[in-house]
Amino acid sequence: MKNQINDIKNQALEEISKADTLKKIENLRVKYSGRKSELTNVLRGIKDLSVAEKKEIGEFGNLTKQAIDGELSKKELQIKNEELKNIDEKEKIDITYPGEKFAKGHLHPLTQVRYDIEEIFKSMGFLVVEDREVEDEFHNFDAMNMPKDHPARDMQDTFWLKNGYVPRTHTSSVQARFMEKNKPPLKIISLGRVYRNENSDATHESNFHQIEGLIAAKSGEVTVANAKSIISEFMKGLFGKETKIRLRPSYFPFVEPGFEFDASCPYCKGEGCRICKQCGWIELGGAGMVNQNVFKAVGFTEDEFEGFAFGFGIERLAMIKYGIDDIRLFHAGDLRFLEQF
Ligand code: PHE
Numbered sequence: 001m002k003n004q005i006n007d008i009k010n011q012a013l014e015e016i017s018k019a020d021t022l023k024k025i026e027n028l029r030v031k032y033s034g035r036k037s038e039l040t041n042v043l044r045g046i047k048d049l050s051v052a053e054k055k056e057i058g059e060f061g062n063l064t065k066q067a068i069d070g071e072l073s074k075k076e077l078q079i080k081n082e083e084l085k086n087i088d089e090k091e092k093i094d095i096t097y098p099g100e101k102f103a104k105g106h107l108h109p110l111t112q113v114r115y116d117i118e119e120i121f122k123s124m125g126f127l128v129v130e131d132r133e134v135e136d137e138f139h140n141f142d143a144m145n146m147p148k149d150h151p152a153r154d155m156q157d158t159f160w161l162k163n164g165y166v167p168r169t170h171t172s173s174v175q176a177r178f179m180e181k182n183k184p185p186l187k188i189i190s191l192g193r194v195y196r197n198e199n200s201d202a203t204h205e206s207n208f209h210q211i212e213g214l215i216a217a218k219s220g221e222v223t224v225a226n227a228k229s230i231i232s233e234f235m236k237g238l239f240g241k242e243t244k245i246r247l248r249p250s251y252f253p254f255v256e257p258g259f260e261f262d263a264s265c266p267y268c269k270g271e272g273c274r275i276c277k278q279c280g281w282i283e284l285g286g287a288g289m290v291n292q293n294v295f296k297a298v299g300f301t302e303d304e305f306e307g308f309a310f311g312f313g314i315e316r317l318a319m320i321k322y323g324i325d326d327i328r329l330f331h332a333g334d335l336r337f338l339e340q341f
Helices: 001-018 022-032 038-048 051-091 109-123 152-155 174-180 224-239 290-299 314-322 326-332
Strands: 127-130 187-194 207-216 245-250 257-262 281-290 304-313
Touching: 001 022, 001 038, 001 051, 022 038, 022 051, 038 051, 109 127, 109 207, 109 224, 109 245, 109 314, 152 174, 174 187, 174 207, 174 257, 174 290, 207 224, 207 290, 224 245, 224 257, 224 281, 224 304, 224 314, 245 281, 281 290, 281 314, 314 326
Parallel strands: 127 187
Antiparallel strands: 187 207, 207 304, 245 257, 257 281, 281 304
16 A cells, blocks of 8 residues: 555656646646545545554555645746746836837928928918919910910920820919919919929939919019019028029020029038039029010000019929939938938
8 A cells, every 4th residue: 555655656746747837736736635636545445454554554645645735836836936937027127228219200301391481481471372283275384475386385395185284384374373363462482293294313303393483563663682682581591591692694484584593502602512513503493574474464464563483493492401412312202211301
């Protein structure tokens, strides 16, 4: 009987040492220490033994049960500690650990520049207006003093739609649209997309953005000097207070006289650098006194009003402001570029 008990003990201790979950410990407790366990079963036979044997085997049996129970408890504690340690490892919070950085969205650089431009002009009392991107021939060309056979039409490569409409080639069409409904005095800017049928390269895209400006009032009330100071304020607001501007004579059919505008290079302040191609000035856009034919096209009497108009490419302004050398980056959707703004 002693041997039987010893075998049970050895088997129990071996199985306990291998157990690695609380569930297994629980099962072993039932198997080796519970009321229906093998050991209890064997010990039931004691009643048939002699008194001396009863004492000896009884004691041995008790010690064995204690040993098994002891091992079970020890192992149980060990497993519990192990589990707690794992939870600690997994759920440990280190409050000194730097927080996770969330990627925050932001406005596209072109939109940022667009808002900057709008703010500058609003502060000078301009109204911001918008109009359609698909124009009829009249508003895009004829009303801008570019009738069908006018050679100036070749200045702008045009996408023609089958129905005779055009994705507007410039925002100047908004001048005509606005003056059909509003008589001078007026001060407006209009920003939006324009389309030209040209191949794209580092400085050209078939789809880009322009800002158009128009000031008109009774004849004699608007001069080139007013316009120059407004554009100068605009450039200072966008590129910094020290920015200078200059006008050069140029030709656009919808203005007379016409100019091209340059700003002093915001990088080298006129010294000459990579951005301004060593000349110290950067060409920005066109401007001029509104041609009387434009006023006539929208139904005004010749010489009743006088005005000044200007137009700039927004991409070009953004490229200079941020030192970007390829216009195609704006629409490429490359996050490595966009995340820099
Ligand atoms: N519409 C002209 C262009 O797209 C720019 C311009 C606007 C020039 C207003 C003069 C006056 O090139």
